[in-house]
Amino acid sequence: MRLTAAVGKTLMAPVWALQLLTGAKSFLDNPLIGSRRLNRYGLHVARVRLASAMCDWRRRRLARHVRPEWVAAFDRDGFVAIHDVVPQADFPALRAAILGYRGPAREMRQGDAITRRLAVDPDMLAAIPALRALLARQDLVALLNYVAGFRTTPLHYIQTIVSHTGANEADPQEALHADSFHSSLKSWLFLNPVTAQDGPFTYVRGSHRFTPQRLAWEQRRSMADPRAIDRLSARGSPRVATSDLDAMGLPAAEGLAVPANTLVVADTVGFHARGASAKAGERVEIWSYSRRNPYLPWLGGDLLSMPGLAERRIGWVWALRDRFEARLGQPWRPAGVRGALSDDA
Numbered sequence: 001m002r003l004t005a006a007v008g009k010t011l012m013a014p015v016w017a018l019q020l021l022t023g024a025k026s027f028l029d030n031p032l033i034g035s036r037r038l039n040r041y042g043l044h045v046a047r048v049r050l051a052s053a054m055c056d057w058r059r060r061r062l063a064r065h066v067r068p069e070w071v072a073a074f075d076r077d078g079f080v081a082i083h084d085v086v087p088q089a090d091f092p093a094l095r096a097a098i099l100g101y102r103g104p105a106r107e108m109r110q111g112d113a114i115t116r117r118l119a120v121d122p123d124m125l126a127a128i129p130a131l132r133a134l135l136a137r138q139d140l141v142a143l144l145n146y147v148a149g150f151r152t153t154p155l156h157y158i159q160t161i162v163s164h165t166g167a168n169e170a171d172p173q174e175a176l177h178a179d180s181f182h183s184s185l186k187s188w189l190f191l192n193p194v195t196a197q198d199g200p201f202t203y204v205r206g207s208h209r210f211t212p213q214r215l216a217w218e219q220r221r222s223m224a225d226p227r228a229i230d231r232l233s234a235r236g237s238p239r240v241a242t243s244d245l246d247a248m249g250l251p252a253a254e255g256l257a258v259p260a261n262t263l264v265v266a267d268t269v270g271f272h273a274r275g276a277s278a279k280a281g282e283r284v285e286i287w288s289y290s291r292r293n294p295y296l297p298w299l300g301g302d303l304l305s306m307p308g309l310a311e312r313r314i315g316w317v318w319a320l321r322d323r324f325e326a327r328l329g330q331p332w333r334p335a336g337v338r339g340a341l342s343d344d345a
Contacts, residue, residue, distance in 0.1 A: 022293050025180045025236025027226035034226045044222035051182035051294035052210045055149040065142040078208030079266035091261045095191050097128045102339050106332035111171035119314035120156035147265050148185035148290040153305035159287035160340045163277035174276050177239045179268040182294035187265040189286040199277030200255040208270035213248040240271050284340050
């Protein structure tokens with residue numbers, strides 16, 4: 001048994017080493033990433049600093065395509081909030097078309113919340129031309145590219161957050177956290193108003209910057225035994241306490257209560273969370289996501305962002321994880337053909 005384990009580690013060693021040059025983030029699954037000895041000598045912080053420098057370099061080349069006021073807001077806060085992103089005269093029809101659409105859905109439960117997603121795929125884009133036009137708008141594409149740090153097409157979904165479903169477990173998304181050690185894009189275009197009681201998107205302004213205080217925090221967390229901390233932090237999505245924010249000189253987290261037709265675009269290396277919802281309900285949004293290898297020097301080169309491929313990726317990913325669930329895991333369960341709202345099942 002020991003011999004088998006030793007052989008396995010020897011065979012995996014080159015893979016673990018190569019993962020250091022990618023976005024691999026789990027302190028549990030890669031013994032080099034999780035090595036307290038290597039991190040004492042600065043391995044984790046070196047990866048963080050290099051990823052941040054590369055992202056800054058790419059963003060400088062992308063900034064000229066983005067509205068200056070959006071660049072300024074993002075650089076200051078780590079997110080941009082744009083009200084009335086769709087012309088007011090056009091928004092009701094777009095909202096009605098999205099809420100009236102039915103397609104293959106997936107659901108995942110986390111704590112007492114259910115997240116439901118419908119892929120923005122060729123069928124949806126054909127059925128809702130206004131959605132296709134919105135996602136192709138050059139000013140929005142440029143902003144998403146800038147925040148992502150790459151000229152790439154995000155994965156787009158219609159997402160519904162169903163809160164207070166009756167489970168007794170806490171929703172882990174309500175804990176302040178960073179998604180990874182490097183920048184990535186998430187965006188939300190809210191189809192309904194989101195009040196402070198509706199579990200609004202919550203962000204710590206300015207926490208996307210790797211200040212000396214943030215780097216010191218990264219160094220301290222890299223020294224923790226990954227087997228002795230919470231599972232999500234050990235797998236590279238660190239949770240952060242109020243005392244940590246104080247030590248980093250950061251403000252308190254702020255819930256963004258916004259009207260319908262507001263687009264929020266954020267770098268989720270900054271500390272964020274889903275705000276605690278005070279009541280049962282549903283929040284529906286166009287949700288977009290993009291994360292690439294943080295060490296790539298080029299801006300584009302993503303073949304799966306090509307038209308004809310980009311809008312099919314979600315279906316391929318779902319099918320791949322279904323097929324290899326035992327190895328890859330598959331938290332997204334089929335929910336049948338349905339609409340975004342629960343009464344559309």
